[in-house]
Amino acid sequence: MARLLLGLILPLGGRITFKGKKPQENRLRTYLIFENPDTQFVGFTLREDILFSVSRLPAERREEVLIGALKKVGLFEKAHLPVNELSGGEKELALLAGAFAASPSLLVSDEVTAYLDPISRKKAISLLKDYARENLVIHFTSRGEEIFYADTVGILNKGSLRFYQPAEILSNLSLLEEAGVEVPPWLYLSFSIYKERGEICPNLQALGRAIFSIS
Amino acid sequence: MSEPTGSGKGNFLYQLEEVSFSYPERREKALNKVSFRVRRGEKIAIIGPCGAGKSTLLEVLASLLLPDEGEVLYEGNLLKKPGQLSGEVGLLFQFPEKHFFETTVFQEVTLTLRERGFRKSEVEERYGEVMRLVGLDPEKFKKENPFKLSLGEKRRLALASILSFNPSILLLDEPLAGLDGRGKSLFLSLFEKMSGKTIFLVTQEVSHLERIAERIIFLKRGEIIFDQPVKGILKFSWDEEDIPFLPFLHQLSLLSGKRMEEVREMFPMGVGSCEKD
Numbered sequence: 001m002a003r004l005l006l007g008l009i010l011p012l013g014g015r016i017t018f019k020g021k022k023p024q025e026n027r028l029r030t031y032l033i034f035e036n037p038d039t040q041f042v043g044f045t046l047r048e049d050i051l052f053s054v055s056r057l058p059a060e061r062r063e064e065v066l067i068g069a070l071k072k073v074g075l076f077e078k079a080h081l082p083v084n085e086l087s088g089g090e091k092e093l094a095l096l097a098g099a100f101a102a103s104p105s106l107l108v109s110d111e112v113t114a115y116l117d118p119i120s121r122k123k124a125i126s127l128l129k130d131y132a133r134e135n136l137v138i139h140f141t142s143r144g145e146e147i148f149y150a151d152t153v154g155i156l157n158k159g160s161l162r163f164y165q166p167a168e169i170l171s172n173l174s175l176l177e178e179a180g181v182e183v184p185p186w187l188y189l190s191f192s193i194y195k196e197r198g199e200i201c202p203n204l205q206a207l208g209r210a211i212f213s214i215s
Numbered sequence: 216m217s218e219p220t221g222s223g224k225g226n227f228l229y230q231l232e233e234v235s236f237s238y239p240e241r242r243e244k245a246l247n248k249v250s251f252r253v254r255r256g257e258k259i260a261i262i263g264p265c266g267a268g269k270s271t272l273l274e275v276l277a278s279l280l281l282p283d284e285g286e287v288l289y290e291g292n293l294l295k296k297p298g299q300l301s302g303e304v305g306l307l308f309q310f311p312e313k314h315f316f317e318t319t320v321f322q323e324v325t326l327t328l329r330e331r332g333f334r335k336s337e338v339e340e341r342y343g344e345v346m347r348l349v350g351l352d353p354e355k356f357k358k359e360n361p362f363k364l365s366l367g368e369k370r371r372l373a374l375a376s377i378l379s380f381n382p383s384i385l386l387l388d389e390p391l392a393g394l395d396g397r398g399k400s401l402f403l404s405l406f407e408k409m410s411g412k413t414i415f416l417v418t419q420e421v422s423h424l425e426r427i428a429e430r431i432i433f434l435k436r437g438e439i440i441f442d443q444p445v446k447g448i449l450k451f452s453w454d455e456e457d458i459p460f461l462p463f464l465h466q467l468s469l470l471s472g473k474r475m476e477e478v479r480e481m482f483p484m485g486v487g488s489c490e491k492d
Contacts, residue, residue, distance in 0.1 A: 035366055035393060036310050085238045088309045088389060089265025089419075111366070114393035115309065117264045117419050118459045142395040180395035184422065184463065188482075 001156060002110045002140055006032045018106055018136075028056070031104035033112050037091035038084075046070070046086065046094055047079040053101035069101035072127060088115035096124060100131065107131060108138045113146065125149050144176050144183040155179045227288070228384075228413060229253040229276065234285035235437075236271055245271040247437040248285065253413065255383070260428035261417045262460060268437040269417040270309060273386045276415060277306045300384075305377030309388040309417075311369035315361040320351075320372060323361050327380045345375040350401055367398040374405075384413045391420040403427065421462040433457070449475065 003009045004016060007023030007030075018026050034040045043049030050069060054062040070076040073093040078086065086094060092112050099107055109128065113121045121143075128137050129149050139150065147153045147167045155163040157179035163170065170176075173183050229252065236246040245268045253259065261269050274280045275287060278300040287294045294300070308314060317323040321342060328338045346353040349371040356364075361372055370390060377385070387406075391399045399420065406414060406427045416427055424431070425445055433441035441451055448465045458466055468478045 036312055038310055038312065081240050085240055087266040087270060088392075111393045115265070115389055115419070120265055142393065177396060180397045182396040182399065 002032060002108050002138075005106070005108050005138065006030050008032070026106070029104055030106040031099050031102050031108070033095045033099055033107070033109040035110045035114070037088075037095050040095055040098070041083045041091075043083065045080055045082050046075060049083055049094065050079075050098055050101050053098045065101050065103075069097040072100055073097045074123070089117060089120055092116055093120065093124065096127060100127070104135065106136045106138070108140070110140045111142065112139070113141060113143060142181055144173070144181045145187050147176075155181070226254060227252045228255040228257075228290060230286075230288040230291075231275075232286045232288070234275060234282040234287060236268075236275060236280060236282050244437045246275065246282070249434075249437070249439055250285075251432065251439065251442055255413055256411065257430060258414045258428045259416070259430045259432060260421075260424040261415060261432045261434060262419070262421055262424070263434040263440070264460060265419075267434040269434055270388050271437075272434065273306060273388055273415060273417060276384075277301075277304045277386050279306070302380070303382055304384040304386055305380070305382035306386040307370075307373055307377055307388055307390055309392070311366070311373040312362065314373040314376060315369075318360055320346075320356040320359045320361055320364075323372060324376045324379055326376065331380070341379055345378045348378060349375045349405065351375065366393050367395070370394065370398075370402070374402075383411070385409065385415070387414065387416045387418075389417055389419065391418060391423065399423065421460070422464075424462060433460070 004011055005018075005023060007016075007025075007027065010024070016023050018030065023030065041049050042052045047066070047070075050066045051062065053069075054065045057065060067076065070079055073096050075090060075093055075097060078090065083091065083094065092115055095112060096109075099109070107128070112128075113124055116124055125139075125146055126149070128139055131137055132151075139146065147170065150167055153163065153165065153167045153170055154161055155175055162179060163175055173188060176183050231250050231252070233248045233250055234246055235244055235248055237244045247268075249268075249272065261272060263269060271280065275282060278287075278289075278294050278296070278298060281287075281294065281297055289300060289303075315323055317326060324345060325338045325342050328341055333341070343353045346356065351368065351371050356368075356372075361369065364372060374390070385406075390402055390406075394402065403423055403426050406416070414427065416424065418424060428445065430444050431441065431448065432439060435457065440457065441448075441453075443451065448461060449468055453461070453469065458469055461469070464475065464478050464482070467473070467481075468475050471478070
């Protein structure tokens with residue numbers, strides 16, 4: 001699906017358009033973050049890699065965008081490192097920096113939170129959410145809790161779309177589980193507690209407050 | 216597979232004494248004076264923030280990296296040569312593509328066996344065995360290109376190629392990352408079955424680690440913050456910033472001051488969708 005959206009593979013039937021154009025005509029405006037960071041890196045050091053993302057900008061702006069992107073994900077101090085010396089989680093943050101630097105109108109991310117620790121995960125997701133204010137972000141994930149950051153949730157199961165609605169409308173978590181998405185326990189609990197109040201529970205801390213009155 | 220031998224100093228499989236390691240371009244050390252001992256058959260989870268040195272530690276245990284300072288003893292003997300333990304350990308890399316050299320699944324799984332001169336019939340037999348063990352159909356996948364499989368299939372394939380030579384030590388780097396609930400279930404039950412092996416599991420999927428590990432090592436900035444059995448988590452005085460990296464129910468218990476039993480009662484549905492099978 002992610003590759004179809006970018007026009008890296010073509011559909012056997014049907015049609016995909018983004019801003020009225022086919023994906024393969026849109027490549028300069030679209031960006032895919034791969035599942036495996038090592039297949040995405042083109043530079044030897046982190047800095048060189050991000051430079052590739054900004055290569056279409058006028059020379060005098062490149063440095064500024066590059067630094068901005070690295071600072072955003074918290075890797076500015078590591079810009080001089082060879083990409084193969086980054087840890088798995090840092091590699092994913094580096095991919096995000098590369099994507100932000102390229103500033104595509106459509107950003108597709110394939111499991112970019114897979115190797116991140118819980119704190120960096122939250123950061124990565126909020127960065128994507130920020131980016132989605134002015135652009136379209138499609139985030140593929142097998143982590144159930146991440147649906148709360150999205151405006152619209154699509155559930156893919158065995159190649160077909162089982163649900164495509166705002167997250168608030170999702171009333172049945174088993175739809176996620178049937179599709180093989182992992183649903184963490186606090187999501188279940190928050191669903192039952194918050195559902196009654198007509199709100200959604202955004203995170204573990206809020207849930208902790210709700211059930212144990214943790215300050 | 217070798218059984219606990221009891222040979223060597225104090226019966227330890229591994230002894231790490233003040234092990235430090237730095238990468239050439241990095242100012243801070245990846246591992247800083249890390250010491251611990253491990254007995255054969257132990258199941259250990261290594262957790263902590265990204266960039267803490269977890270993967271580096273696995274590569275040191277695999278003898279792929281030799282420490283800059285300190286000593287690693289294996290069955291009482293000092294590790295001196297890179298790759299010295301290659302016959303004993305199976306290292307599952309974080310990104311499965313790193314394993315693949317061959318163009319078909321069969322060639323990939325049997326690479327080590329063929330290199331070690333196993334007979335053709337043995338190679339065929341072992342191929343079928345390990346593929347079934349990881350839940351891949353040996354016939355269906357035989358001629359597939361490893362690089363064209365899905366992430367879950369790639370991981371299983373990488374695991375099959377490691378299990379092919381039956382290592383007694385498994386070093387698993389984020390084997391659950393990017394897998395869906397079903398994929399995680401399958402991997403977890405696989406690891407549970409490997410009772411005789413010594414397992415080191417690096418993971419961010421901490422809700423599941425109780426199913427595999429008895430002991431937890433918490434690494435941060437290259438140092439060991441915590442090295443105890445799982446139940447020791449609740450008695451330890453954690454820095455507030457480290458709590459989010461712990462298993463979910465332990466977090467709730469620590470934050471609320473409630474006992475684990477009380478917290479567990481809040482979750483009749485278990486700890487995540489992988490718990491159910």
